[in-house]
Amino acid sequence: xxxxxxxxEPILKIxxxxxxFSTEExxxxxxxxxxxxxxxxxxxxxxxxxxxGKSVTSLTTLGLLDDNAIIxxxxxxxxxxxxxxxxxxxxxxxxxxxEISMIFxxxxxxxxxxxxxxxxxxxxxxxxxxxxxxxxQRLVLDELDRVKLxxxxxxxxxxxxxxxxxxxxxxxxxxxxxxxxxxxxxDEPTTxxxxxxxxxxxxxxxxxxxxxxxxxxxxxxDMAVISEICDKVTVMYGGQIAETAEVHDIFxxxxxxxxxxxxHSVPGVKKDVKEFETIPGTVPRLIxxxxxxxFHPRCExxxxxxxxxxxxxxxxxxxxxxxCHFWEEVE
Amino acid sequence: xxxxxxxxxxxxxxQSKKGTVKAVNDVTLNxxxxxxxxxxxxxxxGKTTLGRTILKLIEPTDGKIFFDGEDITDHSGKKMREFRxxxxxxxxxxxxxxxxxxxxxxxxDRPLEIHNMVSSEDEKLTKMVDILNTMGLKxxxxxxxxxxxxxxxxxxxxIARALCLEPDFLVLDEPTSALDVSVQSKILxxxxxxxxxxxxxxxxxxHNINLVRAISDRLxxxxxxxxxxxxxxxEIFENPQHPYTKALFxxxxxxxxxxxxxxxxxxxxxxxxxxxxxxxxxxxxxxxxGEICEKHDPELKESGERKIACHLYY
Numbered sequence: 001x002x003x004x005x006x007x008x009e010p011i012l013k014i015x016x017x018x019x020x021f022s023t024e025e026x027x028x029x030x031x032x033x034x035x036x037x038x039x040x041x042x043x044x045x046x047x048x049x050x051x052x053g054k055s056v057t058s059l060t061t062l063g064l065l066d067d068n069a070i071i072x073x074x075x076x077x078x079x080x081x082x083x084x085x086x087x088x089x090x091x092x093x094x095x096x097x098x099e100i101s102m103i104f105x106x107x108x109x110x111x112x113x114x115x116x117x118x119x120x121x122x123x124x125x126x127x128x129x130x131x132x133x134x135x136x137q138r139l140v141l142d143e144l145d146r147v148k149l150x151x152x153x154x155x156x157x158x159x160x161x162x163x164x165x166x167x168x169x170x171x172x173x174x175x176x177x178x179x180x181x182x183x184x185x186x187d188e189p190t191t192x193x194x195x196x197x198x199x200x201x202x203x204x205x206x207x208x209x210x211x212x213x214x215x216x217x218x219x220x221x222d223m224a225v226i227s228e229i230c231d232k233v234t235v236m237y238g239g240q241i242a243e244t245a246e247v248h249d250i251f252x253x254x255x256x257x258x259x260x261x262x263x264h265s266v267p268g269v270k271k272d273v274k275e276f277e278t279i280p281g282t283v284p285r286l287i288x289x290x291x292x293x294x295f296h297p298r299c300e301x302x303x304x305x306x307x308x309x310x311x312x313x314x315x316x317x318x319x320x321x322x323x324c325h326f327w328e329e330v331e
Numbered sequence: 332x333x334x335x336x337x338x339x340x341x342x343x344x345x346q347s348k349k350g351t352v353k354a355v356n357d358v359t360l361n362x363x364x365x366x367x368x369x370x371x372x373x374x375x376x377g378k379t380t381l382g383r384t385i386l387k388l389i390e391p392t393d394g395k396i397f398f399d400g401e402d403i404t405d406h407s408g409k410k411m412r413e414f415r416x417x418x419x420x421x422x423x424x425x426x427x428x429x430x431x432x433x434x435x436x437x438x439x440d441r442p443l444e445i446h447n448m449v450s451s452e453d454e455k456l457t458k459m460v461d462i463l464n465t466m467g468l469k470x471x472x473x474x475x476x477x478x479x480x481x482x483x484x485x486x487x488x489x490i491a492r493a494l495c496l497e498p499d500f501l502v503l504d505e506p507t508s509a510l511d512v513s514v515q516s517k518i519l520x521x522x523x524x525x526x527x528x529x530x531x532x533x534x535x536x537x538h539n540i541n542l543v544r545a546i547s548d549r550l551x552x553x554x555x556x557x558x559x560x561x562x563x564x565x566e567i568f569e570n571p572q573h574p575y576t577k578a579l580f581x582x583x584x585x586x587x588x589x590x591x592x593x594x595x596x597x598x599x600x601x602x603x604x605x606x607x608x609x610x611x612x613x614x615x616x617x618x619x620x621g622e623i624c625e626k627h628d629p630e631l632k633e634s635g636e637r638k639i640a641c642h643l644y645y
Contacts, residue, residue, distance in 0.1 A: 049512070150598070164599050196579065196596035197373075199584075199593070200594045222584075224541065248589075265515075265516040266541075267516065268541035271568075273522075274523065276545065278520060283511075
C-alpha cells in the first residue's frame with residue numbers, strides 16, 4: 001500500500017463488480033455491476049434489505065467469499081491497488097487487519113470465549129505494534145480507553161460473557177484500532193444492541209472518524225442509524241446500486257423510487273401506522289432476477305422501457321448518482 | 332371503557348445461583364378493550380416476562396391477573412384452556428414458531444379443531460381463507476410449508492394462527508424484529524387492520540420505540556422489572572416525564588439527518604439480580620433529588636393524566 005490518501009480522497013473504490021454464486025438451484029446473480037467509493041474520513045452507509053448484496057459486497061472487498069463465488073468482472077481498488085489481484089497470502093499479510101478490519105452483527109460470536117478481552121486485543125498489538133510484554137499491555141489499556149470503555153483495567157481481565165453486547169462491540173473496535181486499520185467495515189454492528197448502548201457506540205464511531213480520520217463502510221438496513229452517522233449513503237436493491245448521494249439528499253431529495261419507498265416505510269417518518277406507506281411485492285430472488293431494472297415489478301413509475309433496459313447509474317449531481325429511467329419524476 | 336386485561340401488583344421472581352431475579356416487580360396495569368398498549372424497555376427490563384405472565388404461560392409469583400373482569404390468577408391449567416382461546420401470543424421469531432413439517436393448513440387446523448371452532452370442513456376452509464386474506468395471504472398458501480414462505484409471510488401465518496380463534500386479546504412480543512424494514516411496516520399495517528376487523532386488543536412489546544409509537548394508543552415504559560411511566564402514547568412521546576423515559580427517547584435515532592441522538596444514558600442496565608436499593612434508576616439518573624431516591628422506591632402514582640414512578644413528581 002504505497003499510495004497516500006488525504007482526507008476526502010477515495011480510499012476504497014469498488015468498480016463494476018459482477019459476481020455470481022453457483023448453487024444447486026442455479027446461478028445466483030448476487031452482484032450486478034456494483035460500484036461504490038468510500039472516501040478517507042467519511043462514514044459511508046450501505047443500505048438495503050436482506051439478500052440485496054450488501055454483505056457480499058463487503059466480503060468481496062476482503063476476499064472472504066465462499067468457494068462457490070465467481071467474480072465475473074470488476075475491480076476493488078484500495079489505496080491504489082486492486083485487491084482482487086492479490087493472493088490470499090498477500091491479503092492476509094498486508095490488507096486484513098492492518099489496513100481493513102471488519103466487525104459483525106453479533107460480537108459474542110466474533111470474540112473467543114476462553115480468552116479475556118484484554119488478551120484478545122493484545123494479540124493485535126503484538127502482531128502490529130509491539131511484542132514487548134509490558135508495553136503491549138499498556139497499549140491495550142490505551143486502546144480500551146480510546147473506545148470509551150469504562151475502567152479499562154477491569155475490562156482487560158473480563159471474559160466475553162462478562163461483558164454486555166455494547167462493551168463486546170467496543171472491544172472489537174479496540175482490536176481493530178490496535179491493528180492501525182484505516183478502513184472499518186461494520187456489518188450491522190448495532191442490530192443486537194439496545195438503543196441506549198447503540199447511541200453510545202455510534203458516538204464512539206463518530207469520534208474516531210473526526211479525530212483519527214477513520215473511514216467506515218457502515219452496512220445496515222436501519223434508515224434511522226444511517227441518517228444518524230453517515231456522510232454518504234448507497235442504496236442497494238437486488239444486487240444492483242439504486243442510488244448514491246450525500247445523506248441529506250437521500251432523505252430530502254431521493255430520486256430512486258425504491259429509496260423513496262424505503263424512507264416512507266420507516267416508522268419515525270410517519271408517526272401513525274395509518275399513514276405508513278409500503279412497497280408492494282417482495283424482494284426478488286436472484287436466481288432468476290427480473291429483466292431490465294430489477295425493481296420494476298414493484299415500481300409505481302415502471303413503464304415498458306424498465307422491463308427491457310437496465311437504467312445506467314447516472315450522475316445527476318456532484319455526489320448524486322441514480323439508476324432509474326424516470327428519476328426526474330419521482331416524488 | 333372496561334378493561335380486557337388488568338394486573339394488580341404483579342410479580343414474577345426467578346431463583347438463580349446469584350440470587351433472586353426480579354423480572355417483573357410490582358406491575359399494575361390495564362389494557363382497555365379495543366386499544367393497543369405499547370410496552371417499551373431495554374433488554375432485560377422484563378417486558379417479555381410481563382407479557383407471558385399475563386397469559387399465565389409463566390405462573391406469577393405474586394399479584395393478580397384479571398381477564399375481562401375475572402380473576403384468573405389461580406386458575407388451573409385445565410380451567411385456563413377456555414381462556415387460551417380468548418388470549419394469545421405472537422412471538423418474535425416466526426421460524427421457530429412454526430413446525431417445518433406442517434403446512435399452513437395444518438398450523439391453522441390444529442387450533443380450530445382443538446377449540447371446536449368449526450362444524451364442517453367447508454366452514455373451516457372458508458374461515459382459513461378469510462383469515463389469510465386479512466393477513467394479505469391467499470388460499471394457495473394453505474398447502475405451503477414454512478420453508479416455502481418468506482420471513483414476512485411466516486410471521487403473517489403466525490398472526491393468522493393467533494387470530495383464527497377470534498381472541499379478545501393478543502400479546503405481540505417483538506413481532507417484527509426479525510424482519511426487514513419494508514416488511515415491518517406492512518405487518519404493522521396488517522395488524523392495525525386486523526385489530527379493527529376482529530375487535531381485538533393488543534399488548535405490543537418492542538424495543539423499537541419508533542414502531543411502538545406508530546401503533547400504540549397508550550404506552551408503558553419499563554425499567555428493571557418495573558413500570559416507570561404509563562399514559563397516552565402521543566402525550567408521552569411529546570412530553571416524556573420520567574427521567575428514564577426522557578433519556579431513552581433521546582437515544583433513539585430518527586430517520587432525519589438533521590436530528591442527532593444524544594447518548595444520555597451512561598453505563599448499562601444493572602442486573603435484575605438484587606437490583607439497587609431505592610429507585611432502580613437512581614444510579615444512572617441525572618435528575619436525582621437526593622437521599623430519598625437512594626433509600627425509597629417510588630411508587631407508580633397518578634400525575635395528571637398519566638402515572639409516573641419518580642420522586643420528582645410526588
